[in-house]
Amino acid sequence: MTISLPQLIEWRREFHQFPETGWSEFWTTAKIADYLEPLGFEILLGKQIINPDFVRGRNLAIVEKGIARAKAYGANSKWLEKMEGYTGCVAVFDSGKPGKTIALRFDIDCVDVAETKDPNHRANQLGFASRNEGEMHACGHDGHITIGLGVAHFLMANKDKLTGKVKIVFQPAEEGVRGAAAIAASGIIDDADYFAGSHISFCANSGTVLADPKNFLSTTKIDIRYKGKPAHAGATPHLGHNALLAAAHAVTQLHGISRHGEGMSRINVGIFKGGSGRNVIPSDAEIKLEVRGENKAINQYMVDQVMQIAKGIATGFAVEYETEIMGEAVDMVNDAELVKLIKEIAMAQPQVHSSDQDYSFNASEDATILGRRVQDNGGKAIYFIIGADRTAEHHQAEFDFDEAQLLTGVNIYTTLIEKLLA
Amino acid sequence: MTISLPQLIEWRREFHQFPETGWSEFWTTAKIADYLEPLGFEILLGKQIINPDFVRGRNLAIVEKGIARAKAYGANSKWLEKMEGYTGCVAVFDSGKPGKTIALRFDIDCVDVAETKDPNHRANQLGFASRNEGEMHACGHDGHITIGLGVAHFLMANKDKLTGKVKIVFQPAEEGVRGAAAIAASGIIDDADYFAGSHISFCANSGTVLADPKNFLSTTKIDIRYKGKPAHAGATPHLGHNALLAAAHAVTQLHGISRHGEGMSRINVGIFKGGSGRNVIPSDAEIKLEVRGENKAINQYMVDQVMQIAKGIATGFAVEYETEIMGEAVDMVNDAELVKLIKEIAMAQPQVHSSDQDYSFNASEDATILGRRVQDNGGKAIYFIIGADRTAEHHQAEFDFDEAQLLTGVNIYTTLIEKLLA
Amino acid sequence: MTISLPQLIEWRREFHQFPETGWSEFWTTAKIADYLEPLGFEILLGKQIINPDFVRGRNLAIVEKGIARAKAYGANSKWLEKMEGYTGCVAVFDSGKPGKTIALRFDIDCVDVAETKDPNHRANQLGFASRNEGEMHACGHDGHITIGLGVAHFLMANKDKLTGKVKIVFQPAEEGVRGAAAIAASGIIDDADYFAGSHISFCANSGTVLADPKNFLSTTKIDIRYKGKPAHAGATPHLGHNALLAAAHAVTQLHGISRHGEGMSRINVGIFKGGSGRNVIPSDAEIKLEVRGENKAINQYMVDQVMQIAKGIATGFAVEYETEIMGEAVDMVNDAELVKLIKEIAMAQPQVHSSDQDYSFNASEDATILGRRVQDNGGKAIYFIIGADRTAEHHQAEFDFDEAQLLTGVNIYTTLIEKLLA
């Protein structure tokens, strides 16, 4: 191995200073490319790895702000151009020898949280806090990028000993499960025999690896927008087409979607915005919701019901409507071969004392879309958790994690690669 | 005049014994025809006077029961055949001389009320109570028929003195405002220059005639039926298409139809029946509603909204639906010429002391459909109220009215005819 | 053994002729008492075995009709008096020797189905069809009674060989899960060490015994009634308190009760009746619903939400309301000791070839309330299924079952008793 923990920590702290929210990771993507191209990786960007038809929850204003900021921070314009407005990259390692292909996935976006100003917070003490107000690597994706870079160095350092290929996917917009679908649909990992992804910390402490989380929930995030016709609420209420009232009725119907007989389902309308003035029949309303299902079929049942209701409401209230899928993830079952390997590899790390714990994920991760894509093509997939002590829960302003576990992560991946490709 | 009060009373009490609910007035219609054909009237029946496309709220089981009962009571089969299943008749008087055409309307159906068993009730004392359990002439339409017969006798007795034509419309199914639309749409009164209709008693006592009631409300009665798919509520709720839930949401949307800026509107879902078992996703639901409007346009706005909502709900819940118009009436403004005439004629009756009172009807009557039809064709129309003391409110089991006012009614109509046709 | 199959069949066909719907099983109860008292059983009736506070879904009109009919059929007035209006009985066998106490439960009510008139239906061929129009033993409870009688005969025939006690519970009103709660709350089986109950046929054919059905759902059946104030929908709509609109909104809220994060939940409003006339603001509405939960806690969560919503709606619409619990059942896990015994006993029957199949009940049975009561008191409980071929599904007008399995049922129970008490 060629990568030391201090190097990993240096990288992590650099990325920590430049957190970028989903689909605006221009500086981050360019920096990764800057680091990996010289090592010999082929760098794939933009529509090479993103199918625009499957891009979810991408806000153009945020994209443009991200590009401008990346330029201001001096991001390499060569990469910015090739990105074509779409963040993320895939770094391809080709051993030059026949063999298996492994896809690894590291997510690179931050969350919309303002980092604490507490002087005791390590990033404040050591001067590596976020420079982007209201954005923070509070979910540990700075660590994920770092592990990806560590693995990349390993690959090139051990090119002679390895066969086949490794595609390191640096995925944008994991928050809101928005980025994976577009990468999967690009076909870029369709030749993969193996897929692996992971999260650092999460609910596990340093010394624990959760090799086989269960119950990844399928989910779809949907926005519904109604557009009616304004009218004066006192004088001519009958001339209005009331988008707010339509949306309110939509909410009452959505929450009443029948439970599914074959497994868990969920629905939540989390945000409602409608109307402009108290005395105007509201002409605009938007609701933001998510559905979940124990599996893809149940989740799809929920999506179908949502779409049906959205349309029925528009019909009944004579308002226009649009629905937009803002994010999605699926359920996935880890392949036993890879679970067994990760358990063994993890336990071989001196600092790890447990890799065999049962764990129910009970949440959604869009790495599953990539994993299922590989499985559907006949390959094998795994998503696991690398324990790391943390100072606060994920997404909190005070979040930080045990940086020593970055090396644990790199070692697990590199050992896995050795076992599969050496 | 050839008709005496005792004759009128005899007729009224005969019809009182055979009350028939809307669209089942087979005995009544046949009896009227039996009385009037020998006098020289042309009797029009069935599709001659009924346009089936505009028949409202006609229940086939009730029709068949009515036919069977009329036969059992010995109704003339000649008329039953010609009726083609549709009750009501128009008796045409033709003076043989050129002149104006007058359409008069008398409604003939009863209400679904069981007549009181109280021995002090006159019909019980004198033995002319309803023979049809659960049906009763508790709205005075037996009196209306009687006045129509009285007028008919007058016409033939005075044929030489009169010009033009009179069409006496004996209308079925006024209750629920169901019968007039089909008669109007048959075109049978499209040649009328004048239209007159009236109600006995209502809110006025003996001695009062209300010559110009105002505020007839436009109304439409609508049934909405949803048909879904049953499923076991415990095991496979997701397989059901819930008609009851759909109808419940329809109710909440219907009551929320926006008020109209230009005048009074109303909506009421008066009846809801849905589902068959507690543990079955309900596959059937029906709601019965009415809308009203200060005028036809506002009422139509309400109807349009109802239809839109009914459809939107069906779309959103993936259930089948049907809507049926069960009744309708419009607003109507009496023509000044006829109001003036009726006021004068009424005051010329010795027993009448008032004909000039303001009165707001604030309810619906489908005579307005016939009156508006005549007005729309350039004619003039009136609907007035012949006061009569009553023993209880209309539609009560104890209802009876001052039979002496039958003669008042006949005299007003015959004097009007003299003034218009002599 | 002293009971022959022909005797069992004779009993079954006798009870089949006198089906009585829940809480009206007066003839049935009296007949059972007539059969068992002479054998030496103590017969407990009325409030000895029924806690009126926990009686669910008992309609007084049906009770009175049941009593009158039972008298007309010549039911023993001694028993009718002791019943105090409450059906069902417990027959107590006391060996006179110390030992364990076993509670057995056989349900005795019929379903509200009119038996087929098909001449090929065995009950029609052999003349033992239902004499009570609209009621039929279409769920096999006539067979349950019969097995109970068979077991009773065995007990007395083998009194010398047995120790302890057996309480044979003949439970009313299982349909709608209405009867068990009142028996449990009477405390009559609180001394039981073992509890056993079963269903004949269900989904299993002759030769199969399902010794350990899983997933009994907790459920509560609730009626909600709203009482408002009528008003004329055209003239004075603001004076009404709209019970139908209240109930419709209740339905929309009830179906939107949040899913539970810890397991399956269900809700269904199966029946809605409201209003009396299209033009009257409805003053009355009733909805009939059920909730279910994977366990008691989740079911209780649903019940709590329903009660909260019922009250909130009454507050918001200024209407009066009442809620009534119409039925209830709980989840139950069979005790391993009894499962093992039943499996062995079943396989020892020559006609049984399978007793080891997995089966998910996925429905509700109020025997669980009795079983859980015994378990909560430290005892052990089981509910199993005695396979029997059937001619149609349960609750169908054409239902009949393989009567030979009555003997299978008796043999399983008597062997169980021998193993536990001999």
Added chain:
Amino acid sequence: MTISLPQLIEWRREFHQFPETGWSEFWTTAKIADYLEPLGFEILLGKQIINPDFVRGRNLAIVEKGIARAKAYGANSKWLEKMEGYTGCVAVFDSGKPGKTIALRFDIDCVDVAETKDPNHRANQLGFASRNEGEMHACGHDGHITIGLGVAHFLMANKDKLTGKVKIVFQPAEEGVRGAAAIAASGIIDDADYFAGSHISFCANSGTVLADPKNFLSTTKIDIRYKGKPAHAGATPHLGHNALLAAAHAVTQLHGISRHGEGMSRINVGIFKGGSGRNVIPSDAEIKLEVRGENKAINQYMVDQVMQIAKGIATGFAVEYETEIMGEAVDMVNDAELVKLIKEIAMAQPQVHSSDQDYSFNASEDATILGRRVQDNGGKAIYFIIGADRTAEHHQAEFDFDEAQLLTGVNIYTTLIEKLLA
């Protein structure tokens, strides 16, 4: 008369530059006081004229921003202190002689509109555009203040000729009908024999005075806020108390409030904001609505229904709630004596050619609260409209009006005062 049109225009343009939204008119109030105190008026401020219990729709952040800005603009701190945080003032003229008391009302707040940057807009051409971004005198209240100042100068210039008292009310927060209730409730005009108020321009052009607008609608503006409990929508949805869902159901119920049989009613939920994240059970929601009625009683019926529903929803969803009245106005009928006077006075102005036109206001103005207060105390009241050509509709960024009509306004008021007090 001592006031020239150029002086009026100068004042109007000064106030136009410092528009202040409702309850933040600190600079405006101080400036009025600065102008009127030296003339001899008693200046009443703060709780002398404002009853805090009846203050509607006053946002503390806006108040504080207003105070800070007024200080920055150099507002007289003497007045700022006396205001006690409440804007508006009453300038009292006392002739020293016995006589009638007249209350005049001029509203002083602006609207939340950014003034156009169009160089052709007069305020831009002549350099008197709004200095407060996002705020603009786009409803002509700068003109109202100006007329009030003009009248004030007249009073002092003619003190010898006049009897009695005049109270000139400079009212804050007319937009949203928020300010009048607090002034009325202070009792400051309870000694008035006459009340007069007016609007400039509105729908009338230069040369027209509308002396008797009809159909002022009673209205109440209400905010409802629900506070529930957040929970993770995937893992623990049952732990949430869903404020957004509660508010959505509230909207569906509110729009379904029954029409009133005795006259026009309105309801509109104009704004809905709820929830914070797609995957969080929403813990907060707010809706902003208004009701209206043809008269106070019908409006109050609507308010009562709203309050009932707001509470019922809170009960049913187990969420906390608060309601806040944000504004209110009543209906008012002008007194015939004053209508006659204003018509005559208006027609005596050379530039006015019409004062007799029928006009239906069909909207709400909180001057009615003050007018009705005076009427309820036995006095007489009027609200009229002073026509003025305008460049755009009120509340538009391009709004401006014919400044020559400021003098028309002053002359009408001063003539009225002469007629009543001289």
